[in-house]
Amino acid sequence: MAYLSLRQHDVPNPLDTQGSISLLGQMIVLNNIFKQVNQLNVKAAQDQDNTPRTVDVQELTIQLDAWEASLPDYMRDSPSNLAHYAAQGLGRIFAAVYLGIYHYGQLLMYQFLHHDASNNPTTSHFSQRCKTFAEKLCSMVYAALDTPGCDVLYNMVGHILVIASTVQIHTLLFADNSDEIAAAR
Numbered sequence: 001m002a003y004l005s006l007r008q009h010d011v012p013n014p015l016d017t018q019g020s021i022s023l024l025g026q027m028i029v030l031n032n033i034f035k036q037v038n039q040l041n042v043k044a045a046q047d048q049d050n051t052p053r054t055v056d057v058q059e060l061t062i063q064l065d066a067w068e069a070s071l072p073d074y075m076r077d078s079p080s081n082l083a084h085y086a087a088q089g090l091g092r093i094f095a096a097v098y099l100g101i102y103h104y105g106q107l108l109m110y111q112f113l114h115h116d117a118s119n120n121p122t123t124s125h126f127s128q129r130c131k132t133f134a135e136k137l138c139s140m141v142y143a144a145l146d147t148p149g150c151d152v153l154y155n156m157v158g159h160i161l162v163i164a165s166t167v168q169i170h171t172l173l174f175a176d177n178s179d180e181i182a183a184a185r
Contacts, residue, residue, distance in 0.1 A: 023085070023093045026067075026075065030100050033063050037108045044111055052111060054122050060108055061129070064101065077140065082147050091150030098140045099152065103160040105133035106167060113170055134167035135183050 040056050047053075074081060077098050085094035109130030115123035137160065144150040171180055 023075070023090060023097055026071070026097050027093075027100065029067060030097065030104065033060065033067065034100070034104045036060055036063075037104050041107060041111075052115075052123060054126070057108060057112075057126060058122075061105075061126075064105055064108070068101070077136070079143060079147075082143055082150060086147050086149040089149065091144070091147060092152060095140055095144040095150050095152050099137060099157065099160060102133045102137035102140065103163070106130050106137065106160075106163060109133065110163070110167070113167060130167055131171055131180065131183075134164040137161075137164045138168070 037060060040053060040060065043056075044053055068076075074084070082091060082094055085091045109126045112123045112126035113130050115127045141152060141157065141161065144152045168185075171183075172185070
């Protein structure tokens with residue numbers, strides 16, 4: 001992304017450590033996780049016994065969490081970072097990284113959505129995480145639309161918002177917790 005900010009007489013600084021971990025580099029890492037999430041969902045759809053693959057989901061959850069934990073502060077999801085990247089002309093890419101991670105998380109956990117009130121703490125946890133991912137995804141879309149230079153008006157966003165909306169509708173219909181219902185609205 002440093003290339004986009006170069007001007008004709010600029011000399012790049014080889015000691016610039018902030019450029020060493022790019023947004024596009026993070027997207028590549030996330031795409032590998034997305035591939036694994038898709039493969040897991042294909043296997044889950046093909047299973048005849050409908051037994052959730054909780055161990056596989058837990059392993060991918062650990063990867064998602066590790067990815068997020070490894071990010072430097074300047075790449076974390078925050079309004080100030082979104083504004084910073086927007087000022088550099090990279091706001092849409094920043095938003096896309098987080099729309100990606102939140103979408104991959106909701107896809108990973110979606111199969112557990114109806115387990116919210118189950119007695120199994122693992123599946124209940126996955127259900128809650130699905131709702132959290134959907135909520136964060138919607139928040140990122142709103143933040144991007146409110147930040148100049150960050151609008152995320154492309155087809156794929158519509159697709160992932162439909163999935164997030166089904167999570168929100170499920171919450172509105174079946175949740176008992178008023179805070180959860182308010183967040184879904």
